Amino acid sequence: MSMWEYANPKRFMGWTRPVLPWTFGLAGLCVVVGLIWGFFFTPDDFRQGSTVKIIYLHVPAALMAINAWIMMLVASLIWVVRRHHVSALAARAAAPVGVVFTLIALFTGGIWGQPMWGTYWAWDPRLTSFLILFLFYLGYIALWEAIEDPDTAADLTSVLCMVGSVFAILSRYAVLFWNQGLHQGASLSLDKEENVADVFWFPLLVCIAGFVLLFIALVLMRTRTEIRARRIRALEARARRA
Amino acid sequence: MIALLLRDLRLAVRAGGGFGLGLAFFLIVVVLVPFGVGPDTAVLSRIAPGILWVASLLAALLSLDRIFALDYEDGSLALLATSPLPLEGAAMMKALAHWVTTGLPLTLAAPALGFLLSLAPEAYAYLFLSLLIGTPALSMIGTFGAALTVGLRRGGLLLSLLVLPLYVPTLLFGAEAVRRGADGLDPSGALMLMGGITAGCFALLPFATAAVLRINLR
Numbered sequence: 001m002s003m004w005e006y007a008n009p010k011r012f013m014g015w016t017r018p019v020l021p022w023t024f025g026l027a028g029l030c031v032v033v034g035l036i037w038g039f040f041f042t043p044d045d046f047r048q049g050s051t052v053k054i055i056y057l058h059v060p061a062a063l064m065a066i067n068a069w070i071m072m073l074v075a076s077l078i079w080v081v082r083r084h085h086v087s088a089l090a091a092r093a094a095a096p097v098g099v100v101f102t103l104i105a106l107f108t109g110g111i112w113g114q115p116m117w118g119t120y121w122a123w124d125p126r127l128t129s130f131l132i133l134f135l136f137y138l139g140y141i142a143l144w145e146a147i148e149d150p151d152t153a154a155d156l157t158s159v160l161c162m163v164g165s166v167f168a169i170l171s172r173y174a175v176l177f178w179n180q181g182l183h184q185g186a187s188l189s190l191d192k193e194e195n196v197a198d199v200f201w202f203p204l205l206v207c208i209a210g211f212v213l214l215f216i217a218l219v220l221m222r223t224r225t226e227i228r229a230r231r232i233r234a235l236e237a238r239a240r241r242a
Numbered sequence: 243m244i245a246l247l248l249r250d251l252r253l254a255v256r257a258g259g260g261f262g263l264g265l266a267f268f269l270i271v272v273v274l275v276p277f278g279v280g281p282d283t284a285v286l287s288r289i290a291p292g293i294l295w296v297a298s299l300l301a302a303l304l305s306l307d308r309i310f311a312l313d314y315e316d317g318s319l320a321l322l323a324t325s326p327l328p329l330e331g332a333a334m335m336k337a338l339a340h341w342v343t344t345g346l347p348l349t350l351a352a353p354a355l356g357f358l359l360s361l362a363p364e365a366y367a368y369l370f371l372s373l374l375i376g377t378p379a380l381s382m383i384g385t386f387g388a389a390l391t392v393g394l395r396r397g398g399l400l401l402s403l404l405v406l407p408l409y410v411p412t413l414l415f416g417a418e419a420v421r422r423g424a425d426g427l428d429p430s431g432a433l434m435l436m437g438g439i440t441a442g443c444f445a446l447l448p449f450a451t452a453a454v455l456r457i458n459l460r
Contacts, residue, residue, distance in 0.1 A: 135407040139400075143390065146400050155457040156390055160404065163386065163450050167408045170439070174411040177435070178418055 007084040009227050016220050023217040030210030038203035045200075054112040056204060060211035062105035065133065068098030068215060072140070073165050076158030086223065088154035089230075091161065092144050093222030097215060099137045106130055125175040132171045136164045150230065243331050246322075250339035253312075264344040265351055268301040272355045283360045290359035291369065291420035297355075298348045298373060299380060299409055303402055305344050306384040309336050310392040310455070319392075323459050333451035334444065337378075337385040345377030361424065368423030372433060376416040379440040383408045386447050389454040412439055 005011060038056035045052035075091035078084055109127065110120040121127065143160055147153035275293050279285060313319040322332050352373050353366045361369065387405035391397030419432035 132407055132410055135403075139404040139407060142400055142403055146391075146394055146397070152393070152457055152460065156454060159450055159454050159457075160390060163447070164408070166446075167411065171407075171410045171414075174414050174435075177432070178414050 004082070004084070007086045009086055012086050013224060013227060016224055020217060020220050020224070023213055023220065027210050027213035027217050030206050030213060032210075034203050034205075034207035034210050038200075038207060042199050042203060048116060051112060051115050052200070054108050055200065056207045058105060058108040058112060059204060060208045061101045061108065062130070063208060064211050064215050065098055065101040065105050065130070067212075068094050068101060069133065069136070069161075069165070069168070071219075072098070072161055076161040079154055079158050080162075085154075085230075086227070088150075088158065089226040090219060090223045091158065092154075093226055094215075094219045095137055095141045095144070097218045097222070099134065099141070101211075101215070102130060102134045102137060106134070125172075125178075128175045129168075129172045132175075133168060136168055140164065243327060243335050246327070246332060246335045247339050247342075250336065251342060254339065254343040262347075264301040264305050265347045267304055268297050268348055268351065269355065271297040271300060272358060275359065287360040287362055287424070290356060290361040291365060291424060292417045293359060294352055294356060294361070294369060295372075295376075295413055295417040295420065298345075298352060298377065299406075299413055301348055302340075302344050302377065302380045302384060303405060305340065306388045306405065307391070307398050307401055309340055309385055309388040311388075311397075314392050314458075319455070320459055323455065329452035329455055330448040333385060333389065333455065334382075334448040337382040337444075337448075337451075340385060341378050341381035345373075345381050349373040349377055361420075364426060365420050365424035368429050368433070369420045372416045372419040372429075372436065375433060375437050375440055376412050379412045379436070379443045380409060382440075382443040382447050383412070386451045386454065389451045389458065392455070393458045412436060415439065 006015060035056055039053055042053070044050045072091045072094050075087045075094070078087040079091065106127075109130075113122070114120050140157060140160060143157050144153055147156060272293065275289075275297075276286060279289070310319060313322070323329050325332075349370060353370055356366060356369055384405055387401050387408070390404060391401045394400065415432045415436035419429040419436065422429035422432060
């Protein structure tokens with residue numbers, strides 16, 4: 001039996017029912033433990049004071065905002081290649097979650113930027129590319145909402161997602177050309193000497209795990225809702241015909 | 243393919259208004275800007291490259307939904323899809339026709355309007371050059387967006403939401419090239435990168451456009 005068997009809507013509903021509460025529980029546990037650990041049991045940064053603690057919301061949200069788009073891209077590719085309906089629905093389900101993560105990252109970034117850089121917003125490459133990512137999400141969701149036929153909508157949005165990904169990456173590096181910014185470079189890379197100190201790193205890791213699990217749980221839940229909504233529509237259509 | 247291009251051009255010129263409308267819109271936006279920011283020539287010449295680029299981008303956006311909408315309604319798009327001409331080629335010709343009717347007039351008119359905004363004299367050549375290189379990309383990206391929304395009743399607003407984020411890199415390099423030209427720096431890097439974007443768009447987007455059209459014609 002291949003892994004594609006699990007993409008059958010009936011099977012998908014079957015295995016997600018027991019998995020979902022566990023994912024939610026674990027996500028909640030990780031987020032709560034990570035945030036409490038980060039907020040109350042880590043020292044203040046010697047230069048940033050306690051504002052450094054925004055990192056526990058900002059970094060995981062920003063990470064998931066990008067990963068949500070990548071997940072949508074993979075789901076769109078699977079839909080285009082193998083035409084699994086659950087895949088298209090999962091891509092649709094992930095988009096609003098991704099928007100919220102993008103907004104959280106932008107807002108916490110602004111709140112963090114005010115005391116550190118003296119401004120809520122600057123036209124910095126990273127900030128700007130997040131704003132552009134936000135616009136891409138909006139366009140993607142709007143296209144889903146605009147088209148009535150579900151298969152056409154899935155096809156068109158997956159093409160948009162693929163083309164959009166190329167342009168999102170292009171914009172990401174194009175803005176570097178335009179303005180060198182305030183935002184620091186990556187400080188969580190696995191292959192670099194200079195990273196965040198371990199006291200901040202471990203609670204941050206827990207928070208990131210929590211956000212990943214939260215994303216998975218929300219997407220699973222929304223996908224289940226979409227499948228149910230589609231079943232209801234099919235039943236209604238059948239009832240009308242009868 | 244040439245016949246299709248000529249047909250689209252004839253339609254655009256003869257169907258009244260559509261041809262000059264984008265140009266008039268461009269003119270009006272540029273004229274309105276000094277009213278908004280004040281007549282100070284120093285400020286105007288500073289923002290002129292950006293204003294001219296944003297205005298030409300909006301003017302190009304204005305006529306996008308005409309690319310496929312009429313052909314879709316009277317069924318000639320379905321004929322095009324079943325004709326021996328590959329749909330990819332048809333999509334590219336549509337983009338080219340859109341460019342000849344909006345991008346090219348905009349490019350020719352832009353230096354004159356740069357004069358209104360007291361653009362720095364060194365920048366005129368780069369304004370012309372950057373628009374000449376960049377507007378084809380705008381037309382091709384817009385054609386893709388128009389293909390995405392062709393089946394929708396009220397696709398106009400959605401079209402701009404979809405297409406404008408895709409315009410970001412082109413706009414950025416275009417305005418940057420003009421700004422560097424105005425400041426006496428070397429703008430060739432920005433121009434080359436923009437040429438790359440245009441070439442990439444024309445190489446890849448016809449396939450995406452044709453795929454989207456086939457889905458919409460299903």
